[in-house]
Amino acid sequence: MMNKLRLSSVFLLTLIFVTVIALSGCSGGKSAAEVTPGTDNNSSKSGGSKDEQVTITYYTIDSEDRTFVEKLVPDFEKEHPNIKVKVDKAPYEQFDSKLQTLIAAGKSPDVTSHYGYGGFAEYYNKGMLLDLTDLIKEDGFSAEANNIPDNLIKIYTINDHVYGIPLNMYVTLMLYNKDMFDEAKQPYPTSDYEDKDWTFEKMVEYARPMTVISDDIAKTQYGLDFFWSERDNRPLYFGADPYSADTWTNGGVPSETYFDTPEVMAAYNKLFDLIFKDKVSPTSEWSKSVAGQNGDPFVAGKIGMSVGGSWNLAGANDFPFNIGVAAVPWGGNDKVRSTLYVDPLFILKDSKHPKEAFEWIKYLIRADIQEKSIDLSGGNPPVNTEAAEVYYKHFEGIDPQDIKNVYEGAVKYGFESFNHLVTNYSQINDMFINEMQPIETGHKTVEEVMPVIQKKVTDIIKR
Numbered sequence: 001m002m003n004k005l006r007l008s009s010v011f012l013l014t015l016i017f018v019t020v021i022a023l024s025g026c027s028g029g030k031s032a033a034e035v036t037p038g039t040d041n042n043s044s045k046s047g048g049s050k051d052e053q054v055t056i057t058y059y060t061i062d063s064e065d066r067t068f069v070e071k072l073v074p075d076f077e078k079e080h081p082n083i084k085v086k087v088d089k090a091p092y093e094q095f096d097s098k099l100q101t102l103i104a105a106g107k108s109p110d111v112t113s114h115y116g117y118g119g120f121a122e123y124y125n126k127g128m129l130l131d132l133t134d135l136i137k138e139d140g141f142s143a144e145a146n147n148i149p150d151n152l153i154k155i156y157t158i159n160d161h162v163y164g165i166p167l168n169m170y171v172t173l174m175l176y177n178k179d180m181f182d183e184a185k186q187p188y189p190t191s192d193y194e195d196k197d198w199t200f201e202k203m204v205e206y207a208r209p210m211t212v213i214s215d216d217i218a219k220t221q222y223g224l225d226f227f228w229s230e231r232d233n234r235p236l237y238f239g240a241d242p243y244s245a246d247t248w249t250n251g252g253v254p255s256e257t258y259f260d261t262p263e264v265m266a267a268y269n270k271l272f273d274l275i276f277k278d279k280v281s282p283t284s285e286w287s288k289s290v291a292g293q294n295g296d297p298f299v300a301g302k303i304g305m306s307v308g309g310s311w312n313l314a315g316a317n318d319f320p321f322n323i324g325v326a327a328v329p330w331g332g333n334d335k336v337r338s339t340l341y342v343d344p345l346f347i348l349k350d351s352k353h354p355k356e357a358f359e360w361i362k363y364l365i366r367a368d369i370q371e372k373s374i375d376l377s378g379g380n381p382p383v384n385t386e387a388a389e390v391y392y393k394h395f396e397g398i399d400p401q402d403i404k405n406v407y408e409g410a411v412k413y414g415f416e417s418f419n420h421l422v423t424n425y426s427q428i429n430d431m432f433i434n435e436m437q438p439i440e441t442g443h444k445t446v447e448e449v450m451p452v453i454q455k456k457v458t459d460i461i462k463r
Contacts, residue, residue, distance in 0.1 A: 052082060053082055053083075053084070054082065054083060054084070054352075054353045054356050055083075055084040055085070055086055055353075056083060056084070056085055056086070056110040056111065056351075056353050056356050056357050056360060057085075057086045057087075057088050057109040057110050057111070058085055058086070058087050058088070058109065058110070058111045058112070058360065059088045059089070059090075059099060059102070059109035059111070059112040060087065060088075060089050060112065060113070060115060061089060061090065061091070061092050061095055061115045061116075062089035062090055062091050062092075063092070064377070064378060065311065065314050065377045065378055065379075065380055066089070066115065066377075067087065067089055068373065068376040068377045068378075069087060069364070069373075070087050071376055072363075072364070072369065072372070072373070072376070073085045073087065076360065076363050079363070080356075080359055080363075082356075083353075083356045083359060083360070085360060088102075088109055092115070092116065095115055095116030095117075096116035096117055096118045096426050099112065099116070103128070103348070103350060106350075108348045108349075108350035108351065109348060109351075110347060110348065110351040110352070110353055110354070110356075110357040110360075111345055111346065111347055111348075111351075111357045111360055111361060112345070112346055112348065113164075113167065113343050113344060113345055113346060114343070114344075114346075114419075114420065115343070116426065117419065117425060117426035117429045117430065118419075118425055118426040119417070119418075119419045119420035119421065119422070119425045120155075120156060120163075120164065120344070120420045120421070121252035121420065121421050121422060121423050121425070122252075122423055122424060122425050122426065123346065124158070124163060125252070125423055127349065128346075128348055128349060129163045129164070129346050129347070129348065129349060130163075130346070130347040130348060130349045130351060130354055131161045131162070131163060132161075132162045132163060132164075132165070132347060132358070133160070133161045133162050135347075135354060135355065135358045136162055139358065139362075141358075141362065146362075146365050146366070146367075146384060147367060147384045147385045147386045147387075148165075148166055148365065148383050148384060148385070149385065152166045152169065152342055152383065153165070153166065155342055155344075155416065156344050163344075163346065164344030164345060164346050165344055165345050165361050165365065166342050166343070166344045166345075166365075166383040167343050167344060167345050167361075167364060167365060167383055168341075168342075168343045168380050168381055168382065168383055169340070169341075169342055169343075169381050169382075169383050170309050170310045170311055170340070170341035170342075170343070170381055171309075171310050171338050171339075171340055171341075171381075171406070171407055171410030171411060171414060172228060172229060172307065172308065172309060172310070172328055172337075172338040172339045172340075172410055172414070173307070173308075173309075173310050173312075173313070173325055173326070173327075173328065173338075173406045173407075173410060174189065174305055174306065174307045174325065174326040174327065174328055174329075174406075175298060175305070175306045175307075175308075175312055175313070175316070175323055175324070175325060175326075176188065176189060176304060176305045176306075176323065176324050176325075176326055177298070177301065177303065177304050177305075177321055177322070177323060178321070178322035178323060178324050179301075179321045179322055180210050180221070180223075180301075180304045180321075181206075181210070181304065183210075184209040184210045184223075184304070185209070186206050186209060186210065187206075188324055188326070189203070189206065189305070189324075189326035189327070189329075190326060190327055191324075191325060191326050191327055191399075191401075191402040191403075191405040191406050191409075192327060192405055192409070193327045193337070193405070193406075193408075193409025193410070193412065193413055194409075195327070196330070198326075198327060198329045198330065199329050199330050199331075200270075200329050200330065200331040200332070202329060203224065203305065203329045204224070204274070204278055204280060206223065206224075206304070206305065207222070207223025207224035207274075207278075207280035207281075207304060207305060208223060208278075208280055209223070210222070210223035210280075210304035211223040211224075211279065211280045211304075213279065217286075217289065217290070220286070220302070221301075221302045221303070221304070222280060222281055222282045222297075222302065222303055222304070223280045223281075223303075223304040223305065224274060224280045224281045224303070224304060224305045224306075225281055225282065225287070225297065225298060225303045225305070225306045225307070226271060226274055226281060226307050227306065227307055227308045228307050228308070228328070228339070229309075229339035229417060229418075230339075230417065230418060230419050230429060230432070231429075231432040231433070231436055232259075232418055232422075232428065232432055232457075233339055233415075233417060233418050234267065234268070234271060235263075235264045235267035235268065236333060236336050236415065237267070237328075237331040237332070237333060237336060237337065238266070238267040238270060238331050238332045238333060239263075239267075239331075239332045239333040240258075240261075240263040240264045240266070240267045241258070242257055242258050242259050242264050243256075243257055243258075243418070243422065244256040244257065244258075247421070247422065248421065252421050252422050252423040253423050253461060254422070254461060257454060257457050257458060257461070258454075259450050259453045259454040259457060260450045260451045260453075260454040264450070265446050265447060265450050268439075268446045268450070269446050272439060272440075272446060275440075275442075276442060282297060282302075282303075283440065283441060283442065284437070284440045284441060285441055290302055296312075298312075299315075299319060301320060301321050305326075307328055309339075309341060310381055310407075310410075311379075311380070313325070313379045313395055313403075314377060314378040314379040314380065315378050315379070316379065316395050316396075316398070317378075317379075317394075317395060317396045322397055323397065323398065324398060324399075324402065325398055325402050325403055325406050326402075326406070327405070327406055327409050327410075328410070328413075335413065335415075336413060336414070336415045337409075337410070337413040337414075338409075338410035338411070338413050338414040338415070339414065339415060339416075339417045340410070340411065340414040340415065340416050340417065341416075341417050341420070342383075342416065342420075345361045345364065345365075347361070365383060365384055366384070367384045367386040367387050370382035370383070370384040370386075370387035371387040371390045374387065374390055374391050374394050375394065379391070379394055379395065381407075391403075392404050392407075423461065424460050424461060424463060427460045427463075428457055428460055428461075431453070431456050431457065431460060432453065435449055435452060435453050435456065436449060436453070
């Protein structure tokens with residue numbers, strides 16, 4: 001997010017339009033009118049009066065950039081003395097399974113997001129989400145009044161029914177270690193997405209002099225860690241789309257996939273060449289040995305350039321070296337160089353207190369709370385544009401203009417993440433992690449693995 005998101009760009013408009021159309025025709029969750037008092041026969045699901053004490057549950061990931069909301073609860077409860085907020089949490093890997101268990105046990109949380117492996121399409125197609133349209137009308141809520149670009153609201157709007165309110169806007173960006181660049185006497189990469197000289201090949205050139213491979217692991221470092229979104233997203237960067245075009249007009253259900261085609265396999269080979277041919281990127285085994293199972297070797301000062309989600313900026317103020325942000329270089333796709341992750345807040349259809357849950361959502365997207373959340377979370381990007389300038393200035397030692405450039409460029413050349421748009425995604429993601437591991441460790445080739453993935457992804461989509 002930024003002060004003035006350039007969401008009027010033709011591509012993003014097209015993306016959002018496609019997203020809306022993609023999910024149209026799906027059958028979703030109940031509407032607020034079906035669960036609020038006086039609108040149906042389900043009186044147990046009270047919207048609550050101002051005098052009635054109710055407790056709502058906010059379900060989130062057990063990580064500091066999410067659990068910081070606990071610090072916001074006292075002020076919210078002071079403003080809303082009839083509402084108590086309970087924050088329930090789970091590790092990322094257990095987020096989806098615990099949520100399903102809670103719902104099955106009749107203990108559905110009231111508010112959450114697709115913070116696990118499952119995306120919006122999966123939640124929506126399973127009928128888990130409450131239609132917020134009636135609540136929004138009754139409340140008089142508008143995206144404009146809350147400084148949320150209208151097109152972001154439309155991502156989670158289906159047939160004019162709203163199922164999610166955006167909370168944070170993440171993009172893909174490159175972090176680079178200025179100290180390693182200085183030592184290698186390399187120029188800093190640009191933050192300008194319109195700089196046509198900034199290409200994938202140029203990035204590899206920059207990475208070579210920063211790469212030092214030694215028998216002493218303490219002396220080994222690499223120029224590049226090109227982590228770029230979920231594994232099935234990555235061919236798109238090189239212009240190879242692994243899902244058929246009707247995926248985006250068929251409720252997130254592709255009629256065909258192309259993971260064993262020459263174009264998609266060539267894209268994967270180009271990425272794995274960074275490890276096994278160019279030798280400027282580490283294997284996953286080396287990264288784990290340096291930074292632990294879920295650690296980041298870039299944070300350990302062992303990587304020159306690291307491409308990933310803008311959540312990687314969170315905690316950047318504590319890095320033990322100087323960093324900068326740069327544009328993701330051009331890889332062969334004129335339209336796509338960034339994966340977008342627009343995280344919304346949902347009210348689950350089994351919520352007993354949807355009105356109070358909606359009050360909590362409105363509180364979290366308020367400009368002053370979003371500004372406060374930037375610092376408390378360590379740098380979560382706000383969806384409220386009024387708070388964006390605070391976000392740009394949050395990171396010590398990084399030029400705010402560079403962050404603004406990177407955000408605007410990433411949105412212009414961005415595509416909403418497949419994990420939000422493709423059905424049964426949690427199963428697809430697990431399969432990709434398991435099946436691609438032998439490639440990442442050098443024990444199998446792309447040509448050996450991709451036909452297996454092609455068959456398995458087809459089977460998962462048919463479920």
